[in-house]
Amino acid sequence: MSACGNIAAQLPETARRIPFAMAVACPEGASRAGKLRYSITNFRDLDRMSDAVARGLETVGIRRGTRTALMVKPGLDFFVLTFALFKSGAVPVMIDPGIGVKSLGACLAQSEPEAFIGIPKAHLARKLLGWARRSVRVTVTTGRFRWGMTATLAELAEAGRSDRPYEPIEPRTDELAAILFTSGSTGPPKGASYTHPNFQAQVEALRADFGIRPGEVDLCTFPLFALFAPALGMSSVVPDMDASRPARADPVRILQAIEDFGVTNLFGSPALIHRVGRWGASRGVKLPSLRRVISSGAPVPAAAIERFVSMLEPGAQLWTGYGATEALPVCAMGSDEILGETRKLTDQGKGVCVGRPVGGATVRVIPITETPYLLWGKDLELPTGQVGEIAVNGPMVTAQYWRMHQATELAKIPWTEGPAGRQLWHRMGDLGYFDERGRLWFCGRKSHRVQTPDAPAGEMYTIPCEAVFNTHPAVFRTALVGVRANGKATPVLCVELDPEAGRVDEAKVRAELLGIGAAHEHTKPIRTVLFHPGFPVDVRHNAKIGREQLAVWALERLGG
DSSP states (O other): OOSSOOGGGHHHHHHHHSTTSEEEEEEEEEOTTSOEEEEEEEHHHHHHHHHHHHHHHHHTTOOTTOEEEEEOOSSHHHHHHHHHHHHHTOEEEEOOGGGOHHHHHHHHHHHOOSEEEEOHHHHHHHHHHTTTTTTOOEEEESSSSOTTSSEEHHHHHHHTOOSSOOOOOOOOTTOEEEEEEOOOTTSSOOEEEEEHHHHHHHHHHHHHHSOOOTTOEEEESSHHHHTHHHHTTOEEEOOSSOTTOGGGOOHHHHHHHHHHHTOOEEEOOHHHHHHHHHHHHHTTOOOTTOOEEEEOSSOOOHHHHHHHHTTSOTTOEEEEEEEETTEEEEEEEEHHHIIIIIHHHHHTTSOEEEEEEOTTOEEEEEOOOSSOOSSOOGGGOOOTTOOEEEEEESTTBOOOBTTOHHHHHHHEEEOTTSOTTOOEEEEEEEEEEEOTTSOEEEEEEGGGOEEOTTSTTSEEOHHHHHHHHTTSTTEEEEEEEEEEETTEEEEEEEEEEOGGGOSOOHHHHHHHHHHHHHTSGGGTTOOEEEEOSSOOBOTTTSOSBOHHHHHHHHHHHTTO
């Protein structure tokens, strides 16, 4: 760990230790034979390039505290710019470009960036749609030509060129390091305010809990996770894929990158795990270099885990991580325990086990309420086995949402007696419970529960209900939604059939699903089944089901 609290200080340390090792490999087109070519940058050059750009940023007024929207595709420019911003103390504002034009504009209006760095297409959209028109005063393009902007990235690099190392700023403990927006899958996107200690805690958790060591090779299918690779001494391979559409990734390209570079670590969304695992396992593909696979963002079906694990060497595991943009990582669980034990309980409707706390996180389950908690107390903690809202405390927990006081008040619980730097608890907005062995079980989002007097406890939780129906061989996934009519919520099961199951008799499948539901006490109230051609999902992981949209669709199908 660097003596400097700046997360970017890890890069120069790695550059001093292994200067000529590969830092980043980026696809640069294909050969005539169709094989991908890659450009490779070592740690020394990545460090020097980010030093030059950090100096260049200061020449145009982007310096410590400057909020800077960053809209650059995964690749060398993304790595260079992000580390340059962190080194200089500027505050990168990270927004998923796939969240939609309206939401993106709202995020920029909320964060009020003073600078905007992006690819030419991002700047064109900014001008046409008026993004952050009132706040942005400095514009930088990664393109070759300035076209009326303040500078190009190449000009900044040239202006900051020097033989002297750039000294990263020493941040204050509570100094804003970045604003990372949530995907907005269950409400408007919110900007989580990150400090350097938050990032440091994440790096240390990955190092300690997953055993990541310097010299490993990471396939960065998720850009934000890729930023941890240089800090961990890992080489980063940028795959040939649209990072905002992991469900459409080409399995051949992903597997080729793993083989070409001897990838040891893969962080992938559940959608990517499903797609690559199904393609590779059906063809008997083996991935001997992979030591671990980490997936998060939504529950990963046991069948998808099993397929992917079949490609790994004995001893290698697929880890499912639990957390959120506001607090990550929180819990983790390996495929050995999932496939050997908890999957059976999941299929019976017990929820999805997400494992035990990691990274110094303290996790508790508290009573379900829609109102703020003014102060943490022992009396909030529910006993083992009782479902409630999941709350997290630890160094990875962000303290607030940027300029969203009400959202912060609802999501954070002050803890005046907590140790320095850990005085807040974050309400995850998820429901779950602890078992007798200290493992956390996830039961779905608080906002997605269906409240109906027909349910045994007056409430139905999505994940425990859906899991029993997902065991049907013709089903890809299901979603429980509540449709309100005459003042009463009716539970409706939306079903997406497995495209590889071929043509099926929907009436027969519906009857079989109703039979499955009738056999379990907690799913007996479900008497309506609707088939959907393809569920709406979140833009970040392509895995979180858009149940709010499905509820509207179901209402229309049932006559509105």
